[in-house]
Amino acid sequence: MGLLLAFIARLITGAQGHWKGCPPKAEQRIYFANHQSHLDWVLIWAALPRELRQRTRPIAARDYWTSSPFKQWLTTAVFNAVYVSRTRVDDQDPLEPLLQALANGDSLVIFPEGTRSNKEEPQPFKSGIFHLAEQFPAVQLIPAWIDNVQRVMPKGEVVPVPILCTVTFGEPLLLQPGEDKRSFLDRARMAVLAARPGRT
Amino acid sequence: MNINLHPLREWPVNSQVALLFVALFGLLLMASVAVAWYTMREGTAERRERHERMQRDLRAVWIGAVVFWLAWVSGPVGATLTFGLFSFLALREFITLVRTRRGDHRSLLLAFFAALPLQYLLVGLRAFDLFTVFVPVYVFLAIPVASALAGAPQRFLERNAKIQWGIMVCVYGLSHAPALLLLDLPRYAGRGAFLLFLLVMATAAAQIVQELASRKLRRRPVARQIDRSFSYRAFFLGVLAAAAVGALLFWITPVDPLRAAAMAALAGGCGNLGELVMRALKKDAGVRYWGNRSSVTGAVGLLDRVAPLCFAAPVFFHSVRWYFN
Numbered sequence: 146m147g148l149l150l151a152f153i154a155r156l157i158t159g160a161q162g163h164w165k166g167c168p169p170k171a172e173q174r175i176y177f178a179n180h181q182s183h184l185d186w187v188l189i190w191a192a193l194p195r196e197l198r199q200r201t202r203p204i205a206a207r208d209y210w211t212s213s214p215f216k217q218w219l220t221t222a223v224f225n226a227v228y229v230s231r232t233r234v235d236d237q238d239p240l241e242p243l244l245q246a247l248a249n250g251d252s253l254v255i256f257p258e259g260t261r262s263n264k265e266e267p268q269p270f271k272s273g274i275f276h277l278a279e280q281f282p283a284v285q286l287i288p289a290w291i292d293n294v295q296r297v298m299p300k301g302e303v304v305p306v307p308i309l310c311t312v313t314f315g316e317p318l319l320l321q322p323g324e325d326k327r328s329f330l331d332r333a334r335m336a337v338l339a340a341r342p343g344r345t
Numbered sequence: 346m347n348i349n350l351h352p353l354r355e356w357p358v359n360s361q362v363a364l365l366f367v368a369l370f371g372l373l374l375m376a377s378v379a380v381a382w383y384t385m386r387e388g389t390a391e392r393r394e395r396h397e398r399m400q401r402d403l404r405a406v407w408i409g410a411v412v413f414w415l416a417w418v419s420g421p422v423g424a425t426l427t428f429g430l431f432s433f434l435a436l437r438e439f440i441t442l443v444r445t446r447r448g449d450h451r452s453l454l455l456a457f458f459a460a461l462p463l464q465y466l467l468v469g470l471r472a473f474d475l476f477t478v479f480v481p482v483y484v485f486l487a488i489p490v491a492s493a494l495a496g497a498p499q500r501f502l503e504r505n506a507k508i509q510w511g512i513m514v515c516v517y518g519l520s521h522a523p524a525l526l527l528l529d530l531p532r533y534a535g536r537g538a539f540l541l542f543l544l545v546m547a548t549a550a551a552q553i554v555q556e557l558a559s560r561k562l563r564r565r566p567v568a569r570q571i572d573r574s575f576s577y578r579a580f581f582l583g584v585l586a587a588a589a590v591g592a593l594l595f596w597i598t599p600v601d602p603l604r605a606a607a608m609a610a611l612a613g614g615c616g617n618l619g620e621l622v623m624r625a626l627k628k629d630a631g632v633r634y635w636g637n638r639s640s641v642t643g644a645v646g647l648l649d650r651v652a653p654l655c656f657a658a659p660v661f662f663h664s665v666r667w668y669f670n
Contacts, residue, residue, distance in 0.1 A: 296445065296447075302450050304454055306450060307433065307437040308440055308441045309438065
């Protein structure tokens with residue numbers, strides 16, 4: 146099923162992965178990217194080599210993605226998603242499931258903007274990625290730029306149009322010792338922008 | 346008129362076509378060996394680059410030949426599906442580079458998921474009368490209607506022109522290749538592969554000769570802004586080369602040498618002019634090759650390879666049918 150889905154994604158979008166800053170390696174990593182469409186996750190996932198796909202997990206909002214059997218099946222059986230709840234229940238850390246997945250040795254894909262934007266440049270990043278970087282310094286942080294996907298499926302449409310997209314992976318980002326949250330998040334955002342391919 | 350003593354004509358059709366493929370792959374093999382031998386010699390950086398380009402082109406020809414063979418071996422269904430897939434990939438590349446807008450979404454869906462499969466379905470069913478008018482009549486009316494219903498008036502004409510052009514070249518033009526394969530002519534049943542072969546050889550010869558001629562002649566370009574090498578003299582030499590190919594290969598066609606030459610010249614000329622038009626389109630879109638490596642999309646450059654064929658195929662197809670009706 147996963148293979149079929151990856152094949153369809155490649156047929157529609159090409160889903161070419163350009164590894165500019167680092168090679169595709171089976172290491173534990175956190176990929177973080179700009180977020181413009183529901184397809185973003187599928188695109189990154191399809192652009193990864195097959196061996197890496199199995200251990201790379203997306204993050205899904207629990208209330209939305211478990212609301213119907215199909216959504217539940219898609220996120221659990223096909224993508225092996227990490228569920229997070231959007232509403233905070235009595236002082237439980239919302240990042241807890243992510244930390245658990247990282248402790249398991251899984252790789253994650255996160256969209257630090259928190260929500261889809263339809264602007265050219267990404268919005269300011271939310272702080273989750275900073276906490277993950279702080280608690281798991283050994284995990285590589287890989288910025289990625291997803292290009293053209295907003296043309297494949299604009300907001301409000303359900304059927305994708307075949308248009309070629311690329312995912313460009315940039316150089317790994319490291320949390321400097323003593324770096325504060327704001328400057329790290331800005332640096333992470335700049336790293337995603339730096340992965341954007343040059344326009345003619 | 347069509348008297349000919351060639352003993353091959355007595356063979357069963359399938360063996361004749363098989364012989365064609367043996368000859369084709371044999372030629373390609375020889376070309377590959379020659380290029381490999383040529384590459385082994387030391388050379389300057391400029392020469393190395395030329396070799397690389399040559400090898401890339403040769404690989405494309407190999408892929409083209411294999412596709413051609415697969416299309417023939419797998420019969421009507423396989424031929425239709427193979428060329429349909431190529432149409433899809435070419436149209437995907439075209440649409441990626443012409444920068445459509447948000448309001449085009451529904452029209453694009455119509456183009457990819459209705460117009461394209463229907464056109465190839467018509468080929469597969471050999472419904473050639475409807476096939477030749479389906480895109481120019483029905484699709485060309487349906488696309489602007491879908492666009493208008495989407496309710497975005499900005500640059501309406503320009504946006505529709507882009508989509509219709511993409512369909513015309515990538516779907517309508519290319520779909521004539523399997524149509525030639527499946528064309529059933531009186532006294533010529535099952536020999537469509539020869540016609541497609543002649544078409545490909547004529548366009549290729551015209552293209553190569555024009556390229557070489559414009560490099561050697563160094564004439565003043567007709568349209569410097571679009572193509573810095575295109576000149577009328579080189580163009581006519583290309584057409585002449587296509588005519589020569591047609592005359593030499595007349596025995597695989599249902600017509601006499603003169604007509605075969607005329608048909609091949611027509612196809613070669615259309616292919617070369619088509620390439621010029623595509624170049625103008627590319628200049629407009631701001632890319633040098635469709636498969637520009639540094640482009641945003643990382644497109645593969647399929648369109649560059651099939652564009653001359655897309656222009657030549659409909660004209661060639663029409664000339665063949667016109668001769669028989």
